[in-house]
Every structure is written in structure tokens, then in C-alpha cells.
Amino acid sequence: MSLAVLAGRAMFGLQARPVQVEVHVGCGLPAFSIVGLPGAGVRESRDRVRSAILSCGFEFPSGRITVNLAPADLPKDSGRFDLPIAVGILLASGQIDRPPSGTTEMSHYVLAGELSLTGALMAERAALAIALALAREDHEAVLILAPPAAGIAALVPGLCVLQAQSLEEVVAHMAGRQPLSVAPPAALPLASGQLACMSEVRGQALARQALEIAAAGGHSVLFCGPPGVGKSMLAQRLPGLLPPLTQTQALEVAAVQGLVSIQQGLSAAPPFRAPHHGASTAALVGGGAHPRPGEISLAHHGVLFLDELPEFDHRALEALREPLETGSVTVARAAGSYRFPARFQLLAAMNPCPCGWYGHPRRVCRCPQERILKYRAQVSGPLLDRIDLHVTLAAEKAWHELPVGESSEAVRVRVLAARRRQLQRQDCLNAQLGATGLLANVQLDDAARALLAEAIHRLGWSARASQRALRVARTLADLDGLEQPRLEHVAQAVQFRPSSDDVGA
Numbered sequence: 001m002s003l004a005v006l007a008g009r010a011m012f013g014l015q016a017r018p019v020q021v022e023v024h025v026g027c028g029l030p031a032f033s034i035v036g037l038p039g040a041g042v043r044e045s046r047d048r049v050r051s052a053i054l055s056c057g058f059e060f061p062s063g064r065i066t067v068n069l070a071p072a073d074l075p076k077d078s079g080r081f082d083l084p085i086a087v088g089i090l091l092a093s094g095q096i097d098r099p100p101s102g103t104t105e106m107s108h109y110v111l112a113g114e115l116s117l118t119g120a121l122m123a124e125r126a127a128l129a130i131a132l133a134l135a136r137e138d139h140e141a142v143l144i145l146a147p148p149a150a151g152i153a154a155l156v157p158g159l160c161v162l163q164a165q166s167l168e169e170v171v172a173h174m175a176g177r178q179p180l181s182v183a184p185p186a187a188l189p190l191a192s193g194q195l196a197c198m199s200e201v202r203g204q205a206l207a208r209q210a211l212e213i214a215a216a217g218g219h220s221v222l223f224c225g226p227p228g229v230g231k232s233m234l235a236q237r238l239p240g241l242l243p244p245l246t247q248t249q250a251l252e253v254a255a256v257q258g259l260v261s262i263q264q265g266l267s268a269a270p271p272f273r274a275p276h277h278g279a280s281t282a283a284l285v286g287g288g289a290h291p292r293p294g295e296i297s298l299a300h301h302g303v304l305f306l307d308e309l310p311e312f313d314h315r316a317l318e319a320l321r322e323p324l325e326t327g328s329v330t331v332a333r334a335a336g337s338y339r340f341p342a343r344f345q346l347l348a349a350m351n352p353c354p355c356g357w358y359g360h361p362r363r364v365c366r367c368p369q370e371r372i373l374k375y376r377a378q379v380s381g382p383l384l385d386r387i388d389l390h391v392t393l394a395a396e397k398a399w400h401e402l403p404v405g406e407s408s409e410a411v412r413v414r415v416l417a418a419r420r421r422q423l424q425r426q427d428c429l430n431a432q433l434g435a436t437g438l439l440a441n442v443q444l445d446d447a448a449r450a451l452l453a454e455a456i457h458r459l460g461w462s463a464r465a466s467q468r469a470l471r472v473a474r475t476l477a478d479l480d481g482l483e484q485p486r487l488e489h490v491a492q493a494v495q496f497r498p499s500s501d502d503v504g505a
Contacts, residue, residue: 004091006084007110007141008069009130010076013291013331013338014256016126016133020070021081023088028064034085036069039077039290048079048115049086056119056168061093075335077290079114080124083144086115086167087174097175110134110143111170119167121146128255131156144170150183152266155251186266195240195269198411200233202402207234210391210496212411215241216418217475218429219468220324220346220386222309225393226363227356231349235305236272238347240408241415242303244268249301252341256297271302273344277311284312285319291331291338296323299344309350310378317383320346324386327432345431346387350379360395388431388468389496418478430471430478442470448490455494469493 004023009016019036032046053060067085069076090096091106112130114122124130127149134141135156142160145153150163162180164170172178201208207223211234214221223231245253245268254266275284275295286294296304306312323329327343353372357363367375384390422429426441433441444452456466472493473485480489 002092002094004088005107006088006091007107008081008084009110009112009126009133010069010074011078011126011129011259012074012336014129014259014293014340016130017074018137019074019076019081020068021084021088022068022070023085023092024066024068025061025089025092026064026066030062030064032065032067034067034069036067036072037075038069038081039075041078042069042076042081045079045082045085048082048117049089051117052082052086052115052119052167053089055117056166056171058090058095058171059093061089065089075290078125079122080112080126082115083113083121083167083170084111087111087170090171091174096171106174108140108142109174110141112143113146113149113164115167121164121166121170123147123149125149125258126255127153128156128251128258131159131161132251132255135159144173144180145183147183151186152254154183154185155247155266195408196233196237197240197408198237199404199407201230201237201405203405204230204234204393207391207393208405210389211238211241212415213472213475213479213496214238214345214347214389215411215415216479217388217422217471218345218431219388219472219475220431221348221389221391222384222387223347223349223391223393224352226358226360226395227351229393229395231393232307235274235303235307235347235349237408238303238345239270239272241412242270243412243416243419245270245301253301256293256300256341260292260298271299272305273299273302274305274307277306277308279312279316281313281316281319284316285323285329285342286331286338286340291333293340294329296320296329296342296344297340300341302344304344304346306346306348309348310375312378314378314380317378318380321382321386348387352392362395385462385464386468388472390498391496392498414479417481418475421478421481422475430475433471433474435467438467438470438474442474443484444490445484445487448473448485448487451487451490451494455497459494459498461497465497469497472496 006021008019008021010019050060112124123146127145131153135158139158144162144164147163150161154161161183163183164180173180210221225231250266250268253271273295282288284294285296323342329340329342331338352358353365353367354375355365355367358365426437473489476489476492477485
């Protein structure tokens with residue numbers, strides 16, 4: 001009887017932290033204990049591992065088995081430790097020959113996967129997060145996963161990933177009898193060609209321009225207008241203006257989605273999330289007893305659409321303020337702080353009043369003034385201050401007689417050209433420019449500077465609001481292919497940033 005040590009990974013938010021799986025098989029009354037702060041999913045491994053070992057034709061040791069998952073202060077959950085525990089038991093009980101000298105060290109293997117009662121290896125949901133962590137921290141590691149997850153993990157450059165169908169195949173590889181095959185990288189599908197097209201939108205020229213600016217510079221947008229004016233229709237067409245994700249971005253998106261069991265492989269299409277206005281704060285920004293990513297993280301590198309913005313819980317909306325600035329969210333718990341990425345574009349829509357008809361040319365609003373003010377106050381000034389483009393939509397007369405608009409494909413050509421200029425100049429989109437970046441990349445002439453100063457004074461803008469207007473002006477100049485924003489660009493940016501009192505008026 002002896003000791004076996006293998007390597008695994010425990011998920012702490014999106015971080016895959018190293019875990020040392022120590023398995024000791026000794027004399028004494030039959031017992032099987034797992035220590036090291038295991039969760040319910042890990043404690044249940046005892047029954048799955050026992051059945052898997054017996055189903056594969058091996059002998060389950062009759063002595064005292066102790067499994068230690070180190071470090072002891074790191075919480076461990078899920079069934080991903082089944083495979084290293086089972087292999088460790090077989091190693092410690094002498095049923096797997098130790099690898100001969102000169103072959104790959106056992107410590108280089110990182111095993112992850114839940115076992116069925118038959119010994120089959122199940123796909124690991126957090127495979128991408130584990131693979132990304134290994135690529136950063138240990139270039140000599142060899143990761144063993146079930147085939148569906150192994151193909152996705154193999155997309156991570158600089159990492160060796162082996163695929164195994166069952167516990168028997170892993171044992172045969174460890175014993176040197178039948179090496180496991182290297183997992184071929186999964187295919188990265190292109191963005192879907194069935195995205196909604198801008199040509200279906202008739203009229204609403206200002207809103208169409210706002211979507212093009214948002215797509216070009218990564219800006220956030222708020223649409224305000226009566227029911228049926230086209231706010232949701234416009235929002236659903238923003239993904240069709242965005243460029244496809246790079247492979248690195250697609251891997252990051254899939255890694256986040258894998259933590260909430262919705263991963264269906266990789267896609268180059270930017271994510272589009274549209275949660276219901278009844279979503280809780282935890283559902284929107286992340287949280288729970290064992291924190292998981294929320295909608296803002298699932299929209300990472302994509303679009304978060306909040307329809308009926310004032311109907312969301314006020315605390316949930318206020319929780320968006322920091323992620324909009326930083327591009328990430330941190331959920332604090334007693335066990336530690338969990339950080340999730342949240343670099344998303346906010347696209348919101350709201351009515352001008354509870355009934356929706358305030359200011360409509362043909363419908364009468366019957367909402368008391370106090371109720372209108374309360375409705376608008378649900379969206380706080382600090383949140384509105386962080387939205388770059390404010391657009392008031394009016395009902396179009398005889399919209400069906402208006403000409404067909406420009407297609408998404410034609411608009412995307414200008415968007416991609418503007419994005420290339422930004423990335424070549426400053427290595428980020430204009431929406432992500434800080435104060436130093438604005439000083440370096442935005443030089444206004446006297447007329448444009450005077451107009452901006454007048455807008456700041458007349459509309460009562462904060463320093464943040466004026467900086468966001470400059471970012472929009474910078475994007476407008478990029479769309480026009482100009483080196484610096486001009487007076488007309490600043491004037492357009494001012495048009496998209498009314499005072500808070502004017503929103504929805």
C-alpha cells in the first residue's frame with residue numbers, strides 16, 4: 001500500500017487554481033474519506049469512483065482510502081475530481097505500473113472529468129477555463145479530458161491536450177500500453193449569416209446613426225420612445241453590425257459560458273443577451289452562494305440589451321455602474337473575491353412614461369406628473385451619465401411608405417474600417433479610452449473646443465459626460481476617415497448627450 005499524487009484544478013470563479021490530489025491506500029477497516037474542503041459534488045465522488053473502478057474490471061481496495069485535496073482552504077466542487085481520484089486509487093493500490101524512467105512524469109498530467117458508473121468519462125464544463133490557466137502557468141502540462149471538451153481545449157495555443165473516452169483508456173495510457181491520442185482542435189464556426197438586417201428598419205435615421213456609432217466605437221446606447229416605435233427592433237440589429245470575434249475572444253466567451261452549463265461549443269458571433277426585467281441583481285451581475293457569472297459576464301465581448309430599463313430592480317441597475325467603467329465585476333464572499341470579465345456594450349430601451357404615450361402626437365398620456373418623475377428616477381443619474389448615446393425616437397408617420405434602409409453589410413464595412421483605425425492608433429476602441437488616451441488622441445480646434453465648453457455649461461455635464469462626448473466625437477471622425485474630430489463631430493456628439501432632465505422628454 002502506498003501514496004499517489006496527481007494534479008487537478010478547482011474553479012474559483014473563472015480562475016482554475018491548481019489542486020494536488022493525494023490518495024493514500026493503507027491498512028485498516030474499509031473506509032473511503034475525502035478531505036480538503038470538498039463540496040457535495042466531490043463527496044459524492046466516492047460512490048461514482050467505486051462503481052467506475054469495478055465496472056472497468058479493476059479491484060477496489062479493501063483497506064482505508066484517504067483522499068486529500070490540497071490546499072485545504074480552497075473550496076472544491078463538481079465531479080471533475082472523479083478521474084484523478086480513481087487513477088490515484090489504482091496507482092496507490094499497485095494496479096497501474098509506475099511509468100518507466102525517461103517517460104513523461106506523472107506530475108505533468110492534469111486530469112479533469114466526471115466518471116459515469118460504467119467508467120465512461122464525461123465532458124468537463126470548465127475545460128476552457130482550465131486550459132487557459134494551464135497555458136498561462138505551465139507550458140509543460142498535459143491535460144486529459146473527454147473528447148468533446150478536449151477538442152475545445154485544444155484550441156488554446158501552446159497546450160498539449162489528450163482525449164480519453166473512459167477510465168480504462170486513461171489507465172492504459174498511464175501504464176504505457178496504449179497511448180492516448182492528441183485531441184484535434186474543434187472548428188470555430190463563423191458568425192451566423194441569419195442575423196437581423198438593418199434594411200428592415202424604415203425611417204429612424206438618428207437611431208440608425210447611433211447604432212453605427214455604437215458599433216464602430218463600442219459605445220453604450222439608450223433608446224427612449226413610445227411603444228411600437230422600433231426600439232427593440234433596432235437593438236436586435238446591433239450584433240449584425242459588429243465584427244466576428246477573434247479566436248482569443250471566442251475562447252474567453254466560451255470559458256465564461258461553460259461555467260453556467262450553457263456552452264454549446266465555440267462561435268465567432270458576438271453574444272447578445274436580453275434578460276427579462278424581473279432579473280435579480282445576482283442574475284444580472286453574478287453571485288450566489290457559490291458565485292457564478294451573471295448576464296453582464298455572459299455578454300462579455302458582446303451586447304447586453306435591457307428592454308424596459310426602468311422596470312428592472314433599482315439595485316440591479318446600480319450594480320452595473322462599476323462594470324461599465326472597468327470591464328469586470330468582482331463578487332465578494334467570505335471564502336474570497338470572485339472576479340468575472342464583463343466587457344460588454346450596454347444597449348437599453350425605455351418608454352418616456354409608465355403608459356408610454358408622453359409626448360406622442362396622437363395619443364394622450366394620462367400619467368400624473370409625480371408618477372412620470374418616479375418612473376424616470378428609477379434610472380439614476382450616475383447610470384445615465386455612463387451611457388454615451390441618448391436617442392429619443394419619435395413615431396414615424398406612414399412608415400410603410402418610407403424607402404428601404406441601408407443593409408447591415410454596407411454599414412459593417414464602415415464600422416470595420418473605423419475600428420481598424422482605432423486599434424492601429426491606440427490599441428483599443430474609443431469607448432475604452434481613458435483621460436490620458438483622450439488627451440493624446442483628441443485635439444480640437446478653437447471652434448470645436450468652444451462648442452464643447454458651451455455644452456458643458458448649458459447642459460450641466462459632469463467631467464465623465466464631457467469625456468464620453470469626446471469619445472463619441474472621436475468615433476465620428478474615425479467613421480469619416482479624419483485624423484481629428486471637427487466642429488460638426490462635436491456638434492453631433494452633443495446632440496447625443498442631452499441633460500438628464502431631457503431624457504425621455
